[in-house]
Amino acid sequence: MDNVTTITTSAKKQRRWQLPVNKLLPWLLPVAFLAIWQLSVSTGLITSTLVPSPWAIVQDGVDLWQSGTLQKNISISLYRATVGFAIGGSAGFLLGLANGLSQRSRALLDTPLQMLRNIPHLSLIPVVIILLGIGETAKISLVAIGVLFPIYINTYHGIANSDPELLEMGRSYGLSRWQLFTKVIFPGALPTILMGVRYALGVMWTTLIVAETISSTSGIGYMATNAQEFMNMKTVLLCIALYALLGKLSDLIAKGLESTFLTWREKGVTHNG
Amino acid sequence: MAEPIVTLQSIEKRYGARTAIHDVSFQLYPGETVALVGMSGGGKSTIMRLIAGLEKPTSGRLAYRDPHIVTRVMFQNDRLLPWLSVQDNVGFGLRDPAVTELLAAVGLAEAADLYPAQLSGGQRQRLALARALLAQPQLLLLDEPLGALDALTRRNMQDLIMRICAERHLSSLLITHDVQEAARMADWIIVVKDGTNVYQTAGAKGQGPTVVASVGEDVLQVILQPAVTP
Numbered sequence: 001m002d003n004v005t006t007i008t009t010s011a012k013k014q015r016r017w018q019l020p021v022n023k024l025l026p027w028l029l030p031v032a033f034l035a036i037w038q039l040s041v042s043t044g045l046i047t048s049t050l051v052p053s054p055w056a057i058v059q060d061g062v063d064l065w066q067s068g069t070l071q072k073n074i075s076i077s078l079y080r081a082t083v084g085f086a087i088g089g090s091a092g093f094l095l096g097l098a099n100g101l102s103q104r105s106r107a108l109l110d111t112p113l114q115m116l117r118n119i120p121h122l123s124l125i126p127v128v129i130i131l132l133g134i135g136e137t138a139k140i141s142l143v144a145i146g147v148l149f150p151i152y153i154n155t156y157h158g159i160a161n162s163d164p165e166l167l168e169m170g171r172s173y174g175l176s177r178w179q180l181f182t183k184v185i186f187p188g189a190l191p192t193i194l195m196g197v198r199y200a201l202g203v204m205w206t207t208l209i210v211a212e213t214i215s216s217t218s219g220i221g222y223m224a225t226n227a228q229e230f231m232n233m234k235t236v237l238l239c240i241a242l243y244a245l246l247g248k249l250s251d252l253i254a255k256g257l258e259s260t261f262l263t264w265r266e267k268g269v270t271h272n273g
Numbered sequence: 274m275a276e277p278i279v280t281l282q283s284i285e286k287r288y289g290a291r292t293a294i295h296d297v298s299f300q301l302y303p304g305e306t307v308a309l310v311g312m313s314g315g316g317k318s319t320i321m322r323l324i325a326g327l328e329k330p331t332s333g334r335l336a337y338r339d340p341h342i343v344t345r346v347m348f349q350n351d352r353l354l355p356w357l358s359v360q361d362n363v364g365f366g367l368r369d370p371a372v373t374e375l376l377a378a379v380g381l382a383e384a385a386d387l388y389p390a391q392l393s394g395g396q397r398q399r400l401a402l403a404r405a406l407l408a409q410p411q412l413l414l415l416d417e418p419l420g421a422l423d424a425l426t427r428r429n430m431q432d433l434i435m436r437i438c439a440e441r442h443l444s445s446l447l448i449t450h451d452v453q454e455a456a457r458m459a460d461w462i463i464v465v466k467d468g469t470n471v472y473q474t475a476g477a478k479g480q481g482p483t484v485v486a487s488v489g490e491d492v493l494q495v496i497l498q499p500a501v502t503p
Binding site: 165166168169170172173174175179183184187188190264265267 | 325326327345346348350352354355356357365366387388390391404408
């Protein structure tokens with residue numbers, strides 16, 4: 001017993017020493033990259049008109065913020081992303097539920113949906129522009145179509161692959177259909193559905209960026225294309241940095257959803273580990 | 274003698290061309306524990322599933338004294354819902370004094386807010402037992418629920434189930450391939466072999482070794498084989 005205790009404490013001590021290293025390590029390369037970049041531009045190694053320094057990009061961001069353009073474009077992009085996600089996500093979720101729960105609905109809808117899924121949704125841009133012009137509807141529809149499929153597929157699979165043993169138990173224990181859904185089927189499908197949400201959030205940004213780059217008069221994508229026409233590398237790079245930040249934000253939202261709804265899974269892990 | 278709560282008469286169950294059980298006939302009386310003993314694949318579980326109403330017999334008569342009988346199955350693997358806490362597993366989210374009472378009865382009062390993944394194998398089966406008791410069933414169907422437990426935990430669970438069945442005057446059908454367990458818990462032992470009931474003991478509880486011997490050396494040999502290497 002004594003031996004065991006000593007080993008555990010020494011392991012803990014070691015971990016305490018390693019912890020800051022592990023926390024800092026992910027930031028090492030990005031920070032080094034920025035530092036080398038900044039230095040290369042400052043020392044004149046790279047022409048600042050072609051590749052501006054990171055600091056110049058930050059200043060550009062501050063200028064655009066003060067003039068109000070940055071906020072305006074970020075908020076219009078966020079608006080399109082959210083509305084498109086809400087529409088496409090709900091449609092995908094409802095279709096997934098219907099096909100996961102009903103044989104008849106599955107027979108009717110799954111094949112056509114699988115066929116549509118294999119069309120790259122960005123190839124619909126010309127169609128959408130011809131049909132809907134370059135207004136808000138066009139961009140929101142594209143985001144909605146892009147988001148629909150990952151949510152549909154994951155909801156459908158999560159629901160259809162419910163544990164048959166748990167279902168049998170629920171039925172034999174007299175659960176109503178609604179209880180069977182809320183207590184057995186849906187909670188069991190939730191991890192798979194949330195995986196779909198995470199993936200769909202990525203698709204949401206990609207679609208929006210492409211749509212705004214090709215056909216728009218506002219939004220972050222438009223800001224980038226517009227800056228490109230004026231050879232304004234600072235703003236182009238600023239837009240790319242914004243995408244990175246917004247992507248990270250979506251990832252945090254997805255993680256937040258998982259830790260809110262899947263607490264039971266973490267509990268299990270703590271016990272086993 | 275009281276009227277049997279379940280009567281099985283010449284029951285047959287086929288899955289396509291395969292006959293799972295045939296010529297199964299026996300009766301279950303109120304307050305009794307009957308054990309179905311036999312090899313895996315011999316048809317024990319099929320008999321239980323028919324009595325539980327999970328499946329319908331192909332032919333034969335399966336009659337309940339009370340047509341609205343409540344039966345509950347304690348499954349081989351506990352089939353707990355991992356996303357519900359211990360107390361919510363008992364009544365599927367229902368919060369009721371009866372839930373608290375049952376958790377206390379099976380010794381899980383302290384664990385009410387834990388999740389199934391945080392319980393040991395024995396605790397999980399205790400919880401499954403509490404869940405099975407909530408609807409106050411007249412018949413408890415035990416589908417080898419203790420198979421995966423270590424010897425000591427298993428013995429404690431046997432005692433707990435026997436005590437609860439006696440307290441509530443509950444009939445139960447125990448499926449097991451362990452003759453010792455059957456002799457310990459059951460009033461009668463029915464030996465199931467090749468899809469039919471081949472032998473019924475005159476009594477079991479409290480007559481351990483005699484019954485085990487009376488089952489017959491050859492049958493016992495066959496039965497005990499899978500128990501040695503589960």
